[in-house]
Amino acid sequence: MSPAKPSPDKREAIFCATIKLLAKYGFHGFSIKQLAEEAGVATGTIYLYFKDREDLIRELNTQIINDFVKASLEGHDPQLPLKQQYQHICFNIWQFCIENSCITHCKAQFDHLPPDVLRSQHSHAWDGLQPLKHLFEQGRKTQKIKNLPDDILISFSIEPYLYLARQHLLDIIKVDSEQLTHIIDASWDAIAGPASKNTNGQFPQE
Amino acid sequence: MSPAKPSPDKREAIFCATIKLLAKYGFHGFSIKQLAEEAGVATGTIYLYFKDREDLIRELNTQIINDFVKASLEGHDPQLPLKQQYQHICFNIWQFCIENSCITHCKAQFDHLPPDVLRSQHSHAWDGLQPLKHLFEQGRKTQKIKNLPDDILISFSIEPYLYLARQHLLDIIKVDSEQLTHIIDASWDAIAGPASKNTNGQFPQE
DNA sequence: ATATTATGAATGAACGTTCATTCATAATAA
DNA sequence: TTATTATGAATGAACGTTCATTCATAATAT
Numbered sequence: 001m002s003p004a005k006p007s008p009d010k011r012e013a014i015f016c017a018t019i020k021l022l023a024k025y026g027f028h029g030f031s032i033k034q035l036a037e038e039a040g041v042a043t044g045t046i047y048l049y050f051k052d053r054e055d056l057i058r059e060l061n062t063q064i065i066n067d068f069v070k071a072s073l074e075g076h077d078p079q080l081p082l083k084q085q086y087q088h089i090c091f092n093i094w095q096f097c098i099e100n101s102c103i104t105h106c107k108a109q110f111d112h113l114p115p116d117v118l119r120s121q122h123s124h125a126w127d128g129l130q131p132l133k134h135l136f137e138q139g140r141k142t143q144k145i146k147n148l149p150d151d152i153l154i155s156f157s158i159e160p161y162l163y164l165a166r167q168h169l170l171d172i173i174k175v176d177s178e179q180l181t182h183i184i185d186a187s188w189d190a191i192a193g194p195a196s197k198n199t200n201g202q203f204p205q206e
Numbered sequence: 207m208s209p210a211k212p213s214p215d216k217r218e219a220i221f222c223a224t225i226k227l228l229a230k231y232g233f234h235g236f237s238i239k240q241l242a243e244e245a246g247v248a249t250g251t252i253y254l255y256f257k258d259r260e261d262l263i264r265e266l267n268t269q270i271i272n273d274f275v276k277a278s279l280e281g282h283d284p285q286l287p288l289k290q291q292y293q294h295i296c297f298n299i300w301q302f303c304i305e306n307s308c309i310t311h312c313k314a315q316f317d318h319l320p321p322d323v324l325r326s327q328h329s330h331a332w333d334g335l336q337p338l339k340h341l342f343e344q345g346r347k348t349q350k351i352k353n354l355p356d357d358i359l360i361s362f363s364i365e366p367y368l369y370l371a372r373q374h375l376l377d378i379i380k381v382d383s384e385q386l387t388h389i390i391d392a393s394w395d396a397i398a399g400p401a402s403k404n405t406n407g408q409f410p411q412e
Numbered sequence: 413a414t415a416t417t418a419t420g421a422a423t424g425a426a427c428g429t430t431c432a433t434t435c436a437t438a439a440t441a442a
Numbered sequence: 443t444t445a446t447t448a449t450g451a452a453t454g455a456a457c458g459t460t461c462a463t464t465c466a467t468a469a470t471a472t
Contacts, residue, residue: 033427041452041453042452043429044429044431044452044453044454053429105318109318112315113232122373146392152388156396159369160361164358172328183354239460242420247418248419250418259462
């Protein structure tokens with residue numbers, strides 16, 4: 001089966017098994033022993049590739065963010081109209097979440113790492129999402145997108161998809177491709193247009 | 207402090223300490239011993255009030271959902287215009303999240319309990335949110351709200367607030383009350399109006 | 413006195429991590 | 443080619459720690 005080479009993709013096997021187990025059991029109920037079994041290696045082997053448990057999880061987190069960001073921007077074309085650019089990214093996100101169910105379930109787990117890790121993760125993710133930043137910036141300038149900070153726009157642009165994908169994968173709800181279109185439209189409605197002017201009675205914002 | 211009383215609210219103290227620790231350390235790094243110390247009781251005492259660790263967490267989860275639902279609907283008035291009803295609920299959610307930071311951080315942890323628990327949690331939550339269900343239903347009928355399933359509307363109505371509140375509490379972003387108004391408006395824009403008809407083909411937006 | 417409630421030392425299972433050992437392959441020598 | 447040696451990836455039993463849970467005992471209430 002497995003010879004004794006250096007090892008190009010054994011690390012990958014460990015990653016893969018970690019994702020699988022983390023998605024299934026969460027951080028509790030996830031043990032190194034179980035991981036070794038799932039990955040088809042000895043427990044000690046894991047420590048040849050990762051300093052310790054924490055290191056493994058941090059590295060995995062980084063890779064997942066990278067993959068997610070990369071998938072989100074696949075085929076991105078800054079020449080297209082803003083709305084189309086946005087729709088494309090949203091579709092990418094949905095697609096990625098559905099096709100990588102383990103990652104989708106994992107990802108949410110990472111939202112509860114220590115605060116300092118979260119902060120660096122946050123800024124790292126934004127680094128990769130530069131094109132989305134530009135899209136938002138351009139949208140704000142041309143009044144096609146509400147004049148709100150990136151993070152707030154994100155809360156309508158990415159979070160709902162993550163949530164819905166999780167529920168979809170758990171069979172709690174079902175989203176077909178026609179609904180997805182409507183969802184993407186709804187999410188565009190949330191961020192589109194200059195910040196609405198009259199909430200209740202109040203003053204225009206500008 | 208009190209040596210050996212019957213115990214009306216010792217259970218509450220244990221709940222409270224659990225929330226605190228869970229918010230701080232997550233499921234890992236949360237131990238019964240630590241919990242006992244934080245709650246000011248002996249380890250054995252915990253087992254007088256809860257069958258075991260799992261039972262404690264499940265019960266806590268249920269109570270948090272109940273509190274959350276109750277807070278969301280506080281002061282709800284079905285007589286008001288739909289948009290105002292909606293804004294009021296959104297504001298309640300934000301308020302609750304900010305005022306109960308430990309619960310907000312905890313809540314997300316529970317998103318990764320076993321699937322069957324998640325499903326029952328989901329339907330239990332909806333039971334309590336009947337008024338919101340009605341609001342959505344009425345909105346769909348009168349074309350004031352998009353013709354989309356409740357769960358999808360929720361993804362723009364609750365999830366973004368949970369996400370933003372978490373980030374706000376972690377000091378990753380800051381949301382002031384003026385921004386909150388805009389966020390609530392944006393979230394209304396997401397669900398408002400009949401499901402948009404032209405995705406790409408483009409009519410004027412208003 | 414009796415029942416109820418609280419305690420925390422004791423327990424054993426499970427955990428992450430280590431390290432002496434193995435062995436297929438690579439490198440070198442004949 | 444064939445024999446010999448060196449390598450380091452892989453192993454998994456063993457280790458020390460930590461954990462959830464129990465229970466004999468103590469404290470309090472009735």
